[in-house]
Amino acid sequence: MQPQDFKSNDPIAWCPGCGNFGILTALQKALSKLDKAPKDILLVSGIGQAAKLPHYIKANCFNGLHGRALPVASAAKMVNPELSVIVSTGDGDCYGEGGNHFLHNIRRNIDITVIVHNNQIYGLTKGQASPTTDQGYNTKIQREGVILNRFNSLAVAIASGCGFVARGFSRQTDDLAELMVKAIKHRGFSLLEVMQPCVSFNKVNTYEWYAERLYKVEEDSSYNPKDMEAALIRSFEWGDKIPMGIIYHSETDTYQDRIGKDKNPFLNQNYNDISEILEDFV
């Protein structure tokens, strides 16, 4: 398969220069390396600019409600484990509206991949603070600057038992595609957060801003992504230097392993004769 085999004919509605274009390119590249037909891939999204991405890819798509991509994606994987399920979500969709699902689906450790487009701003509603907006950032609503703590998604994910926690940059599409492939191949819930500038509403966290700060953790040859303590420390790094690459990686048994591999409701839709169990109600 080639990346163009995963292009849909739906016209793209993002702003020119949007950081999402890099994510789209990287994902098409990553999907072409999976050895999977588009019909066996399901992209799930909620609402926001990130949620439009599945329309631009030739693969199955469920574009649902704001914040609710994860429950849809998890259930799809539960009933049809043969599907490769990838969520395309944003910082507002995943950490704000859908925060509870983020926590509990990490606990489920379902074998899905969650790609969070993090631009640290609400784009589709025109520039309000998101859970990842830095303190002090001014908006039309947060007029004196954001006063809430920045949500540290990577630290929360590691602490909640997520076995694959990574960060990428939408401008570096080759590296990003490689991270995506690894995230998808990871057995269990994988979180890949992609720093992705919003060219229309975020005038602080620009391409340049990220380019100056993001560095690859693997540049430090002693860094061991299996070391949870080291990963947690690294996940708190935010400011002049921001780590990217695979921050934490450790495989444990997945939801599917825990319930037994033979569970595949999609393939086992034999109809139920309840005459026998009715005798339990005698």
Next chain:
Amino acid sequence: MIEELNIRITGEAGQGMNTIGVVISKTFKEAGYHIFSHQDYMSRIRGGNNFYQIRVSTDPVHSPRERIDILIPLTAEALKIHEKSLDEDNIAIVDKKRFNVENCENYFCIDFYNLADEAGGNDIYVNAVCAGTLAAISGIDMDIVRKVLSDIFSSKGNKIVSNNKKAAELGFHKTKDTFDTEKFQLKKGNKSPRYILTGKQAVGLGAISAGCKFYSAYPMSPSTGVMETVAQYAEKFGIMVEQAEDEIAAVNMVIGASACGVRSMVSTSGGGFALMGEGISLAGMTETPLVVGNFQRPGPATGFPTRTEQADLNLVLGAGHGEFAKVIYTPGTIEESFYLTKRAFNISEKYQIPVIILSDQFLADSARNIDKFDFDREAIERDYITAEEAKKIKDYKRYKLTSSGVSPRAVFSLIDEVIYLDSDEHTEEGHITEEAEIREAMVNKRYHKKMKSLIEEFIGPVVYKLEKAEKVFFCFGSIFPVLKESLESIDSNRLAMIHLPQVWPINKNKIISLIKNAKNVYTVENNAEGQLAKLLRRETGVEVNSSILKYDGRPFTLDELSAHISDVVKSK
């Protein structure tokens, strides 16, 4: 000899009242009687006051009675609370010593806690003692009690079974020796229906029988019993049961599973249902089959968590923002709970819409003995493009415009093409659009066209004595059996009833033709507003003269409703 016996067992939460209720229900059923039981319990795990009431009869019974014949208080406090329902015609069975009762003149005094201790060294055997006592009072053979105890406790080992049997025997003989048991001897029972089911079990079995393979919910009284029933048989039938982190997750998970072509269901109560509103709308927009059970309890907000009401009708009618087709079934009996759940799966899949089963705590927790279900009724009708059919399809469009409004539904990976499902307004391909023309066509598809067919699929109504009646009583849901029995007890050709097992959409012409000879129309409802009366006026133009309403969190009893109806009849 009597034909009917009403027994109320009462005590604190945690005293095993459910077990004794089941033992007694099964004993009378095995002895050939019809039983109807209902539960009244508080939202606590220990303490308080709960009761389990069983109506035993030589004829079929479908509703609770106000009056009781035998009161079995398991604590002194319970005796005090329920003593006011005692008169010269009924009795309380009382442990004099345990309850510090001085005068046994008005009671059947029996030291059942001593007997429990003698049988098994534990208060819990008081349940079996009571079963023996009741058998003696009503003339049931002890062999039946022994068999029922064996059946119920066999999984707990021989010791527990023999202790229970001993306790029952002690209760039986002590009662025989101490009292004149003539008064409550039941006429011989004929063969009675074999199965005892609650409303929630019937919905759970209906779902399993309909081929449900994915069930997700957040625990909420009184709906949790449905999840328990499905979970009990999940392993056997390969059903995935997932407890969701909240109701929003539950409904979205069910939509996700259903979008994959797997029959799925979620249940909740009013508060959880309110949280699911957006999900119901999502199912309407994405045209994904969705089955939701709402087991009503009194609101607003937390309300009475363990009691009953029918006040969510408006909520359910308006569930989900925007306009789209949906169906609401309102089962009134154990049997309807089963068949309408099966139907909900078929209709939701055939029309790719949300279908809501609106029940309530009273129906969910009450039990009756019933005959075997007819498994061919509402038989499974799957409706999606199979892998074989998919091979012939080119340029598949998930939301293809058709005359019926229903587009052939392909599911992921069974077709070589990709499928786009979208909560935004979308094109036939499922991509986001803002075009006015497509918008109008899609609204017509999702609302007008589907509703047109759904009105033809309207089921019921169930009518009783409609021929010559001047006064017609409408009801929906769990009011049906108690209303029917009330009219039977009054036995007047002037009175009739119509039960709506489906309240949405309503087939206006059908309703109007049913009541063309009626002079007065009433509703009987477990809510304060008369929500059904307003729905009837809005949808059919029928003016309801007045409504008999109850909203204290308790169900109508037969005696209570009969009295209300007699009053209505008297007022010309």
